[in-house]
Amino acid sequence: MAIMARGVAALAWLAALAGLASAQEIDHAGPLPWEMKLQAPATRVMEFITWFNWYTLVIITCITLLVVALLGWCIYRYRASANPVPSRVSHNTTVEVLWTVLPVLILVAIAIPSFRLLFGQYDPAKIYEDFDPQTTKFLTMKVTGYQWYWGVEYGSDEDSVSFGAPAEAVSFDALIVPEDQLPPNGIRNLSVDNPIIVPVDTFVRVQVTGGDVIHSFAMPPFGIKVDAVPGRLNETYFKAEKQGVFYGQCSELCGKDHAFMPIAIHVVSQDQFRQWASAAGTDLEGAYKQLTRAIESEKKNTNVAAR
Template identity: 40%
Template sequence: MAHPSQLGFQDAASPIMEELIHFHDHALMIAFTISTLVLYIIIVVVSTTLTNKYILDSQEIEIIWTILPGAILFMIALPSLRILYLMDEINDPHLTVKAIGHQWYWSYEYTDYQHLAFDSYMVPTQDLTPGQFRLLETDHRMVIPTETPVRVLVTAEDVLHSWAVPALGIKMDAIPGRLNQTAFMSSRPGVFYGQCSEICGANHSFMPIAVEAVPLEHFENWSSLMLEDA
């Protein structure tokens, strides 16, 4: 999860998030190079007397500043389109979970199981135990197996919501009457926190998301216990 004074992204917990971090670093270096070059040109222009009309009206310069931005956009577009394709690609998911946004909590339905569904509410501050995080912990976490393709169907019951978990590289809008889908695979065990990322009302900041990734055998034990309780 995020921590105070953090400057970068959260540690990646999925292959997609690793790709997004690499693309961010790639684009940031391009932006840094452009900024440095522009600053250098400004300093040179300010500190010298460029009065030669052949320099100011050079056809070669015009060709360079036309082709160079196109090449830069090409360098950014290719990896960007590749990641967009990877994020939209959903091949044979092993588990499907339906996330439903409400004012102001989330409901989860495991569509591969009968009667495995529950609501997930934020744990009030006074009920937190040592080690739990204020405004992020929930009474029921969405539990998934690690290294397993998971499809998440996202919708809403009342108003617009957004199901977002930064460490997993996921942000999908929840729209009433519409079923959006996304997919991810957790590459390591852990608890990954997120929040509704669409301003959905007075308690918008009090509907967190907690995704717990566990080994497959632990997930099977958890699902069996949940089905028994149901």
């Protein structure tokens, strides 16, 4: 009943959220109909993942073409009509060295960037050359997966407060907006009533856990996917380098409404985040409306300056 009541109350500012989504237009900020490639990256980690995807695709394509060419050559060269007496050669040192050394070199060529990417998903120093763990500050937020929505809490630690987060933690739940209640700019099965707001060009630490069963917090444009396990706190990070609205979903089968646990993250300027965070502690609805007005005003000023 509490969830239903909170969902009804959320309808009061769905129009404001629609304005927020439309005000932050960005190319490929989410999945597109019939899209067959990876989503456009919004973080350096996702840029690395996209590059590595094409890198390995080129390698395996070359391997496939080589194998097909060799098979075709062998079929033609050693056909029965051209070789009535089959060769009985059982060893060839050169060939044996080649088919041992070449696969090893190929695996090494794949492994080196692969391990860098694997470690870089949890250690920013592997991806960001200028990252200094002693001086870099993180905005911390805790995300809890429930059946079938997400609970979000912003940290009140010193680093988070320095970005504008209130000294007292801000927390809210993010539920899917039903299709019959979608605002004009809403996206079916992806829009939520309370999106996560984060500042651009800021390291964000995400602590993930589960409140009932195992879920998975996945945001493809950021290149992150973390299991939400009850009783365990998993951690990852991201640094969004583009402003806009980005979407993810629960990626762990968690029950009948698993397909209806979207994640919406709105990346805004640092000043806009400070304004939103300062108001969100006491008036979440008003904070979203204020943020929408700020984004629309900035967009109008940009359009005027471009003329």
